[in-house]
Amino acid sequence: MTANMRRIAHLDMDAFFASVELLRYPQLKGLPVVIGGGRRKPDDALLQQYGADALKHIPVAAFPRLKDYVGRGVITTATYPARQFGVGSAMGMMKAARLCPEAIVLPVDFEEIRRFSRAFKDTIQEIAPVMEDRGVDEVYIDFTEVPGGQREGGRSLARLIQRSIHDRTGLTCSIGVAPNKLIAKMASEFNKPQGISIVYEADLKTLIWPLACRKINGIGPKADAKLQQLGIHTIGELAACDKAWLVEQFGPATGAWMHEAAWGRDERPVVTHSEPVSMSRETTFERDLHAVRDKAELSALFTQLCERVAEDLQRKGYRGRTIGIKLRFDNFKSVTRDLTLEEATDHARTIRQAAGQALKRVPLTRRLRLLGVRVGSLVKAGEEMAAPEQADGQAQQAPLL
DNA sequence: TCTGGGGTCCTTTTCCTT
DNA sequence: TCTGAAGGAAAAGGACCC
Numbered sequence: 010m011t012a013n014m015r016r017i018a019h020l021d022m023d024a025f026f027a028s029v030e031l032l033r034y035p036q037l038k039g040l041p042v043v044i045g046g047g048r049r050k051p052d053d054a055l056l057q058q059y060g061a062d063a064l065k066h067i068p069v070a071a072f073p074r075l076k077d078y079v080g081r082g083v084i085t086t087a088t089y090p091a092r093q094f095g096v097g098s099a100m101g102m103m104k105a106a107r108l109c110p111e112a113i114v115l116p117v118d119f120e121e122i123r124r125f126s127r128a129f130k131d132t133i134q135e136i137a138p139v140m141e142d143r144g145v146d147e148v149y150i151d152f153t154e155v156p157g158g159q160r161e162g163g164r165s166l167a168r169l170i171q172r173s174i175h176d177r178t179g180l181t182c183s184i185g186v187a188p189n190k191l192i193a194k195m196a197s198e199f200n201k202p203q204g205i206s207i208v209y210e211a212d213l214k215t216l217i218w219p220l221a222c223r224k225i226n227g228i229g230p231k232a233d234a235k236l237q238q239l240g241i242h243t244i245g246e247l248a249a250c251d252k253a254w255l256v257e258q259f260g261p262a263t264g265a266w267m268h269e270a271a272w273g274r275d276e277r278p279v280v281t282h283s284e285p286v287s288m289s290r291e292t293t294f295e296r297d298l299h300a301v302r303d304k305a306e307l308s309a310l311f312t313q314l315c316e317r318v319a320e321d322l323q324r325k326g327y328r329g330r331t332i333g334i335k336l337r338f339d340n341f342k343s344v345t346r347d348l349t350l351e352e353a354t355d356h357a358r359t360i361r362q363a364a365g366q367a368l369k370r371v372p373l374t375r376r377l378r379l380l381g382v383r384v385g386s387l388v389k390a391g392e393e394m395a396a397p398e399q400a401d402g403q404a405q406q407a408p409l410l
Numbered sequence: 411t412c413t414g415g416g417g418t419c420c421t422t423t424t425c426c427t428t
Numbered sequence: 429t430c431t432g433a434a435g436g437a438a439a440a441g442g443a444c445c446c
Binding site: 383 | 437438439440441442443444445446
C-alpha cells in the first residue's frame with residue numbers, strides 16, 4: 010500500500026454576499042447589484058412596505074440605485090452583471106456610481122451572511138473534517154486522508170462537496186485541488202463560477218508559470234509594482250530569478266518565500282484551530298471630526314469603541330495586555346499608538362483609560378476621519394497568570410545598577 | 411470623488427539593559 | 429561618566445487578506 014498523495018483543496022463561494030441577497034430577492038437575478046455601504050439598516054423601509062413573505066414580489070423599480078447613494082463606503086461584492094461595468098470589490102461607492110449609476114445597492118446583512126457561512130462549512134466538515142477557516146466565504150480542506158479524496162486527483166470529492174453545499178444552501182462555489190494550499194488557492198480561481206480545477210505537481214510550468222505574479226496569494230499591489238519595475242511579470246519569470254538576488258531585493262523572508270512560491274513549493278498544513286491574536290473595533294465618521302471642536306462627540310465615540318471591544322472580549326472569553334488606538338486623518342494617513350499593561354484586562358474602563366493615555370501621544374492637528382481601539386496579546390480569560398513571571402525577572406534585574 | 415472593518419504577519423525603529 | 433556593541437521587547441508602520 011502506497012502513501013496517499015497530498016491533496017489540498019481551496020473552496021471559494023461564488024460572489025457570496027450578492028448570492029445570499031439573490032436568494033432573498035430572486036427578481037434581481039441577471040441585474041447589476043452591488044452589496045456594500047453598510048450604514049443603512051437592512052431594507053427596513055422595504056420590509057415595512059411589503060412584509061417579510063412578500064420580499065420576492067417587491068418590484069425591481071422599488072430598490073435603491075447606486076446613483077442615489079449618499080455617504081462614505083466601499084463595495085463588498087458585485088454581481089457578475091455589475092462586474093461587466095467595471096464595478097468590483099473594494100471600489101468606492103462614488104466611483105462605482107459613475108460606472109454604473111443604475112446598479113441596485115443593498116446593504117450587507119451580516120447575520121444572514123454568518124448563517125450561510127456556518128451552513129456551508131458544516132456541510133463540508135460532515136464530508137471532510139480537516140478544514141481551515143479563511144473567512145466567511147473561503148476554506149482550505151485536506152483531502153489527503155478522506156475516503157475517495159484521491160480519486161481523479163480530488164475531482165469526485167470536490168463534486169460531492171459542491172453538490173452538497175448547493176443542496177443545503179442554494180449557493181454555488183468554486184474548488185481548486187492541488188498538492189498544497191498555495192496552488193489550490195490559485196486553482197480555485199481558474200473556472201469561476203461553479204468551477205472545479207485539478208492541478209498536479211507536473212502542471213506547474215503549463216498552468217502556473219504563465220500567470221501574473223499578482224495571482225500568488227501574498228503578493229499584493231506593492232510587491233507586484235516592484236516586481237514589474239524589475240521586469241518580472243509572470244510567475245515563470247519569478248521562478249527564473251536567482252534566489253539570492255530576490256533576497257537582496259525583498260529581504261530574507263519575503264525574497265526566499267517568493268522564490269519558493271514561484272516553484273509551487275508550500276508545506277503549510279491545513280490548520281483546523283487557531284487562537285485570536287487581537288480584537289478591535291474601529292469606525293469611520295460620517296464627516297471628519299475636529300479634535301477640539303468635536304471633542305464631546307469624539308470622546309463619546311471613543312468610549313463606545315472601548316465598550317464594544319470589551320464586550321467582544323468578554324463574550325468570547327479573552328483578555329489582553331496590549332491596548333492600542335488607531336487614527337486616520339482627513340488626508341488618509343494613519344497612525345497607531347499602543348501600550349502594554351501589567352495585567353490582561355477585558356474591562357471597558359481599563360481599556361478606555363489606557364487608550365486615552367495612548368491618544369495623548371498623538372498630536373491632533375488635522376481633522377480625523379477614523380478612530381479605532383484594539384486589544385492585543387490575548388490570553389484566554391482565567392489563564393492569564395503566566396505573564397507576570399517574565400515581568401518580575403526584568404524588574405528585579407533593574408535595581409542592580 | 412475618493413478610499414469599510416476586522417484581522418494577521420512582517421519589518422523597522424526605538425528603547426532598555428548588560 | 430561616557431561610549432559602543434549587542435540583544436530583546438515593545439512600539440510603530442505597513443502590506444496583505446477576506
